[in-house]
Amino acid sequence: MTVLRVGNASGFYGDRFDAMREMLTGGPLDVLTGDYLAELTMLVLARDRLKDPAAGYARTFPRQLEECLGLAHERGVRIVTNAGGLNPAGLADAVRKLADRLGIPVRVAHVEGDDLTARHPGSLAAHAYLGGFGIAACLRAGADVVVTGRVTDAALVTGPAAAHFGWGPADHDRLAGAVVAGHVLECGAQATGGNYAFFHERPGELRHPGFPLAELHADGSSVITKHDGTGGFVDPGTVTAQLLYETDGARYAGPDVTARLDTVRLTPQGPDRVRIDGVRGEPPPPALKVGVNRFGGFRNEITFVLTGLRIEEKAALVREQMADALAKAPPAETRWELVRTDRPDAPTEETAAALLRLVVRDPDQHIAGRAVSGAAVELALAGYPGFHLLAPPGKGDPYGVFEAAYVPQDTVGQVAVLPDGRRVPVAPPPATAALAAVPEPPPPEPLPPGPRRRAPLGLVAGARSGDKGGDANVGVWARTEDAWRWLAHELTAERFRELVPEARDLPVTRHALPDLRALNFLVGGLLGDGAAARARFDPQAKALGEWLRSRRLDIPEVLL
Numbered sequence: 001m002t003v004l005r006v007g008n009a010s011g012f013y014g015d016r017f018d019a020m021r022e023m024l025t026g027g028p029l030d031v032l033t034g035d036y037l038a039e040l041t042m043l044v045l046a047r048d049r050l051k052d053p054a055a056g057y058a059r060t061f062p063r064q065l066e067e068c069l070g071l072a073h074e075r076g077v078r079i080v081t082n083a084g085g086l087n088p089a090g091l092a093d094a095v096r097k098l099a100d101r102l103g104i105p106v107r108v109a110h111v112e113g114d115d116l117t118a119r120h121p122g123s124l125a126a127h128a129y130l131g132g133f134g135i136a137a138c139l140r141a142g143a144d145v146v147v148t149g150r151v152t153d154a155a156l157v158t159g160p161a162a163a164h165f166g167w168g169p170a171d172h173d174r175l176a177g178a179v180v181a182g183h184v185l186e187c188g189a190q191a192t193g194g195n196y197a198f199f200h201e202r203p204g205e206l207r208h209p210g211f212p213l214a215e216l217h218a219d220g221s222s223v224i225t226k227h228d229g230t231g232g233f234v235d236p237g238t239v240t241a242q243l244l245y246e247t248d249g250a251r252y253a254g255p256d257v258t259a260r261l262d263t264v265r266l267t268p269q270g271p272d273r274v275r276i277d278g279v280r281g282e283p284p285p286p287a288l289k290v291g292v293n294r295f296g297g298f299r300n301e302i303t304f305v306l307t308g309l310r311i312e313e314k315a316a317l318v319r320e321q322m323a324d325a326l327a328k329a330p331p332a333e334t335r336w337e338l339v340r341t342d343r344p345d346a347p348t349e350e351t352a353a354a355l356l357r358l359v360v361r362d363p364d365q366h367i368a369g370r371a372v373s374g375a376a377v378e379l380a381l382a383g384y385p386g387f388h389l390l391a392p393p394g395k396g397d398p399y400g401v402f403e404a405a406y407v408p409q410d411t412v413g414q415v416a417v418l419p420d421g422r423r424v425p426v427a428p429p430p431a432t433a434a435l436a437a438v439p440e441p442p443p444p445e446p447l448p449p450g451p452r453r454r455a456p457l458g459l460v461a462g463a464r465s466g467d468k469g470g471d472a473n474v475g476v477w478a479r480t481e482d483a484w485r486w487l488a489h490e491l492t493a494e495r496f497r498e499l500v501p502e503a504r505d506l507p508v509t510r511h512a513l514p515d516l517r518a519l520n521f522l523v524g525g526l527l528g529d530g531a532a533a534r535a536r537f538d539p540q541a542k543a544l545g546e547w548l549r550s551r552r553l554d555i556p557e558v559l560l
Helices: 019-026 039-051 060-075 088-102 133-140 155-165 172-185 236-243 311-328 370-377 481-490 493-499 544-550
Strands: 003-008 031-034 078-081 108-112 123-128 145-147 212-217 222-226 251-253 258-260 265-268 274-277 280-282 287-307 333-339 353-362 397-408 415-417 423-425 452-456 461-468 471-478 508-513 518-523 552-556
Touching (some): 031 155, 039 287, 060 088, 078 155, 133 415, 172 222, 172 280, 287 311, 311 353, 471 544, 493 508
Parallel strands (some): 078 145, 108 145
Antiparallel strands (some): 212 222, 287 397, 452 552, 508 518
């Protein structure tokens, strides 16, 4: 077989339940992957495991398989998933029991060795991001279903590709091509028009977008597409948006290979088909990333609804009245934010209202909980006119803190547990020295001077954003060469800080990717202790790119 067809049926724990069936029945596939893990998900699974030591994996996956395992077996489609989470052996056993109950002869294997919690005292879960060669070993041994714990999202594609094409650890360019394809697939419908900046240009096509698949070739090139007749669309823009998602520069480092995103070429190949080639690979870094999740304390949020006139004075009164209660038992962290959603002479009460958010955090649940919420409730008849809350105040919820650590690759014992029960160690890649910095590419020729008009950035550029621990990533791309010539000169790190005032005092690093006509910004510390800590209104920075696109600049009229 010269082409390996790898599809995706899940981009996160909670994604569309029917996607697995849709992908199995929608067209030909060789491998179906499912990505269920994220930094926040590992914390959720850790809390599940505290209640039940046999838990710790994505519970929706066995329910999906109950409907679809027979279909996969009939069609000869292998399934590879990281739904094992914190307990891949437990999920593999659950799949075997399901297969026995359904009478389907399925060979199940799993990958383990990522759990480093014992090395991080006080953590709820600490897991290394493994690569794809454990998956490859399971598939080469004849597994029909491979379950992993914490592997990189792209490993769900590099593993099947390495097994199918016979690649080894030194095949850097081929592995890098598979990493890029895997990165495009990993978030499901984000590659087929979901969360896409220019969604409005394809009316009616995004009601039920299909999930993506990659046609992989032995040289590492691929074509990103989807099953015929499914919703959504695939074009260079949707692929570019996903390539920029949660990356931080020209190098996309992983445990198997470092993919050079500045070498990626995208070529349309007809409707809903985009070819990816030219990807260069370099050796992987000598260290593995470890995601460490810890208990951070307790968090409480109270939202006061301020309606009508004198919004600022009402907000000031609330803060003054709450000051005494907060002073009696000061929380470790207190944050006020006034969100002006109100309009003058509003036609409805809701559009006449603003929201005043109080967020507190403290290691003591009483200080973060009842001490604060009780004081807020006591203001009901003694506060500003029209006093009410968006929701009843709570007792304080536990929250987690994410941090990244790094360990040498050769100190992590990745093991492939084959269908016959044999345990096969997976050797780490050869040790490598640190790579030299990627030189900044020369800027394109600037546009010639001409008239400009004040307009939103989003009229000429797309964006997609997300979280990287406590940092935020924003990828911005232009769709024409002229727009790129302007964007590359205009959107500096300094201008980014002006447009995103929250980043004004934070480190902002800009990386240019000229072949994609794109800029990538990493904003250090914008998300505090990570998504689980919910430090800001948009805790995973999912809409940060859309906020940036709404900001106004002086844009050359020739682009508008």
